[in-house]
Amino acid sequence: MPELPEVETVRRGLAPVIEGRVIARARVNRPDLRWPFPPGMADRLTGARVTRLGRRSKYILADLSTGETLIIHLGMSGRMLVSGDPLGLFHHAHPAPEKHDHVVLEIEGGARVTFNDARRFGAMDLVPTDAVEGHWLLADLGPEPLGNTFDERYLVARLRGRMTPIKAALLDQRVVAGLGNIYVCEALHRAGISPRRKAGRIAPARLATLVPVIRDVLAEAIEAGGSSLRDHRQTDGELGYFQHSFRAYGREGAPCPTPGCGGQIARIVQSGRSTFYCPKCQR
């Protein structure tokens, strides 16, 4: 499911279509996703202008002229597809409705934004804009990995004493917000750190190398439109293509791409989730 690069890709595709525009009509086709929609959500969206489309971690935040903000999480399989873009340059005419089209926003001027989420692990909520940071889903999030407060000092201090494997620590959204299974595997491979190593037992200098590596892999993935394994699509329906640049994720049995390593990518399970890494060059 979408991690930070996929969510940012979706935000960037959505922004030119809805930022500054009015939601002419909102429609919900079921009462809930992972949780019930907030009361009267469709009515509260209808007629509102989207003043700004932002992102925090894996959440898309649509600030509205009504003083509220629509919080959107794509869960594992959520997509936001744009159709009928009046510019006609990037987006297709309205396609036939699909199974799992749960929320549809008709934008003044003719564009349509459709939220489709087969597995329904996604979520939406609508709260006063000044309450977004304190929202229970966002309140405990750690720093943005591409932001200034995520630096070597922070990471070393934050992981001091932690006995959990570094893989699990980086998946913990309170430590750093926005990484998921793919980009944690990719970052650890690039840093040459074993995913099994206890987070608090890694030498600070080695831990510090993770910071630029995480930034790099996320930036490259955003540049590539994210990674499409099965569900992720850009807002125009196109695939992302960063999956072609994976060095470890999903490559069990393949040769390790590290120059001169000669090892083989292995798959293990850590706290119920697949980890891909090279046992030879990741120590």
Add this chain to the structure above:
DNA sequence: ATGTGTTCCTGTCCGC
């Protein structure tokens, strides 16, 4: 507090 396992839901793929 910290760490781990389970759970939500649907779709797809692989082996028999």
Add this chain to the structure above:
DNA sequence: TGCGGACAGGAACACA
């Protein structure tokens, strides 16, 4: 083809 099981990009929740 059909069927069962494993697995999937998240993360809240319950429990040791």
